[in-house]
Amino acid sequence: MDIIKDGVVAAKKRAVEIYDSLARQIRLPPIPHPFPTKVPPEDEGCVLVVPQVFQADFFSCGAIAGWTVLKAVYPKKGRAEHIAFYESCNPCPKNGTSTTRLVKALRAHDVRVSLRRKKATFAEIKKAMDAGSPIIACIDMPGTGCYHWVTIYGYRQVSKKNGGDKWVYISNNGWPILGAIDDRVMPFERFKELQVDQWLVCTGKQ
Numbered sequence: 001m002d003i004i005k006d007g008v009v010a011a012k013k014r015a016v017e018i019y020d021s022l023a024r025q026i027r028l029p030p031i032p033h034p035f036p037t038k039v040p041p042e043d044e045g046c047v048l049v050v051p052q053v054f055q056a057d058f059f060s061c062g063a064i065a066g067w068t069v070l071k072a073v074y075p076k077k078g079r080a081e082h083i084a085f086y087e088s089c090n091p092c093p094k095n096g097t098s099t100t101r102l103v104k105a106l107r108a109h110d111v112r113v114s115l116r117r118k119k120a121t122f123a124e125i126k127k128a129m130d131a132g133s134p135i136i137a138c139i140d141m142p143g144t145g146c147y148h149w150v151t152i153y154g155y156r157q158v159s160k161k162n163g164g165d166k167w168v169y170i171s172n173n174g175w176p177i178l179g180a181i182d183d184r185v186m187p188f189e190r191f192k193e194l195q196v197d198q199w200l201v202c203t204g205k206q
Contacts, residue, residue, distance in 0.1 A: 030172070
């Protein structure tokens with residue numbers, strides 16, 4: 001039985017490697033989210049106009065998160081610009097996209113980037129959203145040994161008299177296919193637990 005199990009695991013691993021190799025060759029674009037953009041109730045927060053997408057492979061989260069920001073600040077950019085940006089990020093099927101490469105790619109495509117090397121507070125996220133600046137953040141994926149780039153596009157905060165609960169709104173988190181979880185709204189306390197100590201505040205140059 002162990003031999004059969006090991007064979008199945010090896011076959012699955014090989015299938016993922018083949019799929020990711022193909023995705024890399026064709027610069028696979030993100031998949032539009034099948035469900036409407038999630039927004040907070042009126043007067044409890046705000047959201048930016050950021051593409052609602054999810055990645056279609058296992059390694060391009062940095063390139064996809066960066067692309068959602070590029071589309072947010074320059075909405076007319078299309079497939080040709082996506083390919084150029086993807087190449088600038090040069091995501092690796094084994095290691096994804098590093099912070100340094102992602103920052104350089106964004107700046108090369110006329111996005112101003114402020115790199116922060118500590119965990120974001122809710123006040124900082126709120127300030128960026130209110131200023132119209134999407135955030136790219138890196139979070140830990142429990143049980144996978146992997147980090148994952150996401151785009152924060154909004155926030156919600158209820159009044160203190162109702163407990164003062166807070167949430168962040170995230171693009172490129174969760175795979176809403178085959179019954180997977182649509183995890184675009186995350187309690188801030190949960191986000192804080194998962195966040196890695198680096199995040200990018202992004203704005204356009206125009």
